[in-house]
């Protein structure tokens with residue numbers, strides 16, 4: 067345990083501090099690979115599982131053909147197989163990572179796919195015009211990979227953008243390109259900048275954002291980012307290793323986004339235009355920000371993007387992302403109406419609709435006439451407490467909750 071914790075600490079510092087290990091071939095180093103398997107493998111597995119749960123309503127019909135790039139020893143691939151992937155192509159530049167992925171994936175119990183699963187392993191370097199298998203793919207996953215590509219090059223953003231655009235060209239019509247990155251400030255902001263440029267180029271941001279508008283967190287200043295952050299009870303050996311290495315592992319955090327191809331967007335715009343609705347208007351990638359709606363105290367399909375923060379006035383405030391802007395929603399600690407509405411139980415990643423909120427200097431406040439509907443709960447790792455929810459009023463339709 068002591069040796070493993072020392073290797074973990076070296077790996078953790080090398081990947082998140084000065085980041086000298088990122089992209090350095092650490093998967094070929096026995097002790098660092100061991101630390102990765104014991105600690106980061108389960109973390110990546112849970113991250114991808116949570117993301118897939120969120121994406122489930124958007125995923126195309128089976129069979130799913132999947133491409134996992136920078137697969138490492140296969141945590142994302144394992145999560146995809148457990149979610150029902152039917153066919154999987156794994157790509158990495160490291161021979162040892164691929165061998166381990168193969169050994170791990172082939173020794174696991176069968177997943178829920180109906181028939182036999184085909185897994186194929188490709189040793190390719192993504193930084194030098196990799197020969198990728200031909201599409202189309204239903205899901206293309208890059209988990210903790212992009213940030214390792216050209217990390218010291220000043221043109222890394224443009225190069226990564228070109229990789230993502232190339233990959234988007236391998237998507238099936240309703241396929242999703244899923245990018246998962248570390249939730250560090252720098253890598254998180256680089257991820258959001260890629261998201262914004264792809265949205266501006268016409269791709270639809272299918273999740274987790276409420277729309278394809280420019281990310282308001284990125285625009286809010288250099289110290290701001292946006293990421294998944296959910297509490298979990300780490301399994302062994304993650305818990306003991308974290309304790310031995312002095313690392314905090316009480317939550318799972320990552321920056322991520324999922325894109326749909328512009329072909330899919332064009333098709334849904336054409337379908338929409340073909341309807342007889344007198345007010346039909348093809349959905350556009352950038353929805354205008356109806357600031358007036360938030361001024362009227364209404365926010366629909368807003369995503370909670372912060373923890374609850376206690377402000378100087380003794381109010382608990384969360385930030386909601388909707389209509390291309392961040393809006394604070396607050397209530398005095400212990401406020402009865404807010405309690406009844408389940409406001410204090412909201413967690414980052416939940417999606418809500420707020421009506422009748424009161425305008426306040428820092429955004430909106432819960433008032434006596436405020437209504438709050440939980441449209442969707444953020445997926446949570448098994449074993450963590452789910453947030454308490456308000457009871458629906460008698461006769462109320464609860465299907466959406």
Ligand SMILES: C[S@@+](CC[C@H](N)C(=O)[O-])C[C@H]1O[C@@H](n2cnc3c(N)ncnc32)[C@H](O)[C@@H]1O
Nearest residue numbers: 110136137138158159160191192193209210214
């Ligand atoms: C941090 S690991 C991520 C592994 C796994 N996807 C996960 O989420 O845990 C980054 C992976 O990207 C791979 N990688 C880094 N640079 C690469 C490149 N130029 N081409 C292909 N794979 C690369 C590394 O070998 C490593 O397996």
